[in-house]
Amino acid sequence: xxxxxxxxxxxxxxxRGTPLLDVARIAWGFPGEGPxxxxxxxxxxxxxxxxxxxxxxxxxxxxxxxxAIVDALDASPNQHRRACDRYGGTAGLRLLLGDAVDHLRxxxxxxxxxxxxxxxxxxxxxxxxxxxxxxxxxxxxxxxALHTNSLGEGPxxxxxxxxxILPLAGxxxxxxxxxxxxxxxxxEQLAEHGLLVENIEILxxxxxxxxxxxxxxxxxRRARVSSRPRTSRPPVAHAALGxxxxxxxPHGLLLGRHRRGTWELPGGSVExxxxxxxxxxxxxxxxxxxxxxxxxxxxxxTLLDSVDGVVRITVPAVVTEWRGEPSDQPxxxxxxxxxxxxxxxxxxxxxxxxxxxxxxxxxxxxxxxPAAFTRYAPPQREPARPTxxxxxAGAR
Numbered sequence: 001x002x003x004x005x006x007x008x009x010x011x012x013x014x015x016r017g018t019p020l021l022d023v024a025r026i027a028w029g030f031p032g033e034g035p036x037x038x039x040x041x042x043x044x045x046x047x048x049x050x051x052x053x054x055x056x057x058x059x060x061x062x063x064x065x066x067x068a069i070v071d072a073l074d075a076s077p078n079q080h081r082r083a084c085d086r087y088g089g090t091a092g093l094r095l096l097l098g099d100a101v102d103h104l105r106x107x108x109x110x111x112x113x114x115x116x117x118x119x120x121x122x123x124x125x126x127x128x129x130x131x132x133x134x135x136x137x138x139x140x141x142x143x144x145a146l147h148t149n150s151l152g153e154g155p156x157x158x159x160x161x162x163x164x165i166l167p168l169a170g171x172x173x174x175x176x177x178x179x180x181x182x183x184x185x186x187x188e189q190l191a192e193h194g195l196l197v198e199n200i201e202i203l204x205x206x207x208x209x210x211x212x213x214x215x216x217x218x219x220x221r222r223a224r225v226s227s228r229p230r231t232s233r234p235p236v237a238h239a240a241l242g243x244x245x246x247x248x249x250p251h252g253l254l255l256g257r258h259r260r261g262t263w264e265l266p267g268g269s270v271e272x273x274x275x276x277x278x279x280x281x282x283x284x285x286x287x288x289x290x291x292x293x294x295x296x297x298x299x300x301x302t303l304l305d306s307v308d309g310v311v312r313i314t315v316p317a318v319v320t321e322w323r324g325e326p327s328d329q330p331x332x333x334x335x336x337x338x339x340x341x342x343x344x345x346x347x348x349x350x351x352x353x354x355x356x357x358x359x360x361x362x363x364x365x366x367x368x369x370p371a372a373f374t375r376y377a378p379p380q381r382e383p384a385r386p387t388x389x390x391x392x393a394g395a396r
Contacts (some may be wrong), residue, residue, distance in 0.1 A: 020086045023057045028116060028144050029203030029214040039142055039218060043068035045287040049134070050349070051100055051143075052118020056083035056093070068112075071096055073103055101155040104130035111136055115143040117214070120178040124159065132193035132221060133344045137365075141195060141219040146180050148201060152211035159189065183223045185214050194245045194347040201387040225345045225353035227368040230262045235310035241270045243279045244356040245297075246318045247290070247326075251339035254326055255346065255353070256287065258334050264350035265357075266290075266334070282315045286327040287334050296321040303355050305371040314371070346355040 025036040037043070044067040046106060050059040053072035062068040072198040073096040075082050087093055096103065101120055113135055119127070148154050149164055158163060161177040180188070187197045199218040203209070244267035248255035255263045266287045270279040277294035284290050296319055303314040330333035340346060342364060349357070354368035359375075 015207045020057065020082065021056050025063050026058055026061065026116070028142075028203055033206055034201065034203045034216065037066060039216075040112050041140055042266040043112065045069065047108070048072075049073065049107070049110045049113045051113060051115040051131075052094075052121070053083065054079050056087045056095055058116060059095075060090055060093055063090055067094070067392075070094070071107070071110075073098060073100060073101055097102060100188040101126055101130045104134040107134050109134055109136040109140060110141045110144075114141070117144050117146075119143045120145045120180060121176065122179075123161070124179055124181070124186075128189055128193045128195070129346075132195055134146075134216065134371050135195075135221045137221055139221045141221065142217065142220075144203070144214045144216050145186060146178060147183075147213045148211060149180070150205075150210055150212045155180045155185075156183055157185065159185065183217075186215070187216065190217075190219055192347055194225060195219050196222055217386045221241055222347075224365040224367055225349065226347055227351050227366060228262065229348040229369075230258060230260050230350050233309045235312055240310055241313045241315075242352070243267050243270060243276055243283060243317055244314045245280050245354060246282050246316065246360055247284070247288075247322065248318070248342075249339075252341045253339065253345070253357075254288070254337060255340055255349075256326075256334040256338075257336040258350065262348050262350035262353075264334060264353040267352075276315050276317070279359065280319065284322070284378045287329055287332050289329055290322045290326055291325045292319050292322040299376050300359060301375040302372055303352075303373050304357060305355070305369060312352075314352050314356065316359050318360070 010065040028034050036218050040048075046068055048062060049058070049070045049072045050062075050070055050072040052269045053059050056072045059070045059072035062071050069092050071094045072083065072097065074083070075098065077097060080095065083095050092168065113131065117198070131141070145203065146155075146164065159179065159181065161179050163175050164178045164180070166176050183200050187200075190197055197217060197219050201216040201218075203214045203216055205213060215226055244265045246265060255265060258264055266284045268278070268283045268287070271278060271282070274282065276299055277297040281292050281294055281296045284292055297319060298318045302315040303316065305312050322370075326337035328337065341360070345366065349366065349368070354366045355371045355373075356365050357364055359369065359373045
């Protein structure tokens with residue numbers, strides 16, 4: 001729906017002959033109101049992405065006046081056409097047409113990403129994982145989102161889209177779908193992907209007749225991946241011995257989402273009468289549907305810590321070969337299995353999984369509670385080998 005609306009928006013201005021005038025400063029909400037480009041920091045020589053750039057006026061301003069190297073991305077062919085007609089020859093400016101998430105997933109990391117009003121048109125659950133991966137550690141993100149509309153209707157307390165009216169210059173209007181979230185909900189969504197909100201400004205419309213306002217978010221990507229406990233309650237004493245399986249192949253590291261919100265490796269408690277290797281194989285099958293043999297399991301060592309006086313022993317293991325594709329299993333607490341590059345691990349790792357990963361690769365930038373590690377085997381450096389019943393899908 002939004003793609004069609006933006007095409008109609010661009011067509012309206014082409015038919016109307018709306019002139020494209022250069023901007024003298026960044027306008028985050030209303031012309032002449034609020035801060036300018038200074039909130040983005042020193043942009044000289046920096047890689048910058050303008051997300052939802054429209055006609056490219058702000059991107060061209062940052063190139064010409066601030067020495068930035070800017071990619072200006074928009075999904076509307078008509079808006080892209082207008083931008084190319086006006087700014088196509090600007091050195092240091094690359095005008096791009098395409099889907100924001102697709103671009104973010106394949107782009108080289110940016111020093112700065114900004115968006116003037118474009119964020120609320122994309123589901124944040126789709127946008128933010130890709131955006132966090134495309135922003136350098138400690139990189140800057142600034143964006144505006146609708147806070148109240150022209151009728152004075154405030155933001156929504158849930159992550160869902162709602163219809164909003166977009167007025168057109170010269171008359172007429174378009175209906176678009178927007179995610180109009182409370183600042184607290186935006187902050188929660190951003191934090192889940194390692195994006196720290198440093199400041200939020202509310203930009204009100206000048207005068208009393210227009211009741212619209214925007215939230216301007218100042219955000220920074222964390223330099224390190226965090227971890228947190230799944231719960232404040234101690235583990236049950238008889239379940240204090242557990243295993244964690246490292247499944248690492250050509251697609252990355254396999255992690256699942258626990259129903260309590262942490263991201264974690266396959267694994268769990270060792271049952272009576274089974275070996276550690278057998279526990280790894282069983283937990284892998286029960287939680288992900290992947291199958292492996294005990295001979296495919298390399299135990300790395302023993303991690304020792306405590307929770308509320310209960311000793312917790314965790315044995316990390318690398319699975320060198322497996323069969324099948326990961327999928328959610330009925331009745332399991334962990335699901336939503338995904339492959340993550342080691343350089344783009346999600347926020348909120350379960351502390352045991354975080355300890356396992358740094359025992360495996362000590363250079364991973366993961367913060368967690370300390371644990372004493374006694375090594376059984378050298379760390380595994382080669383990617384694992386996933387297979388199916390007919391052919392190997394990876395390489396040793």
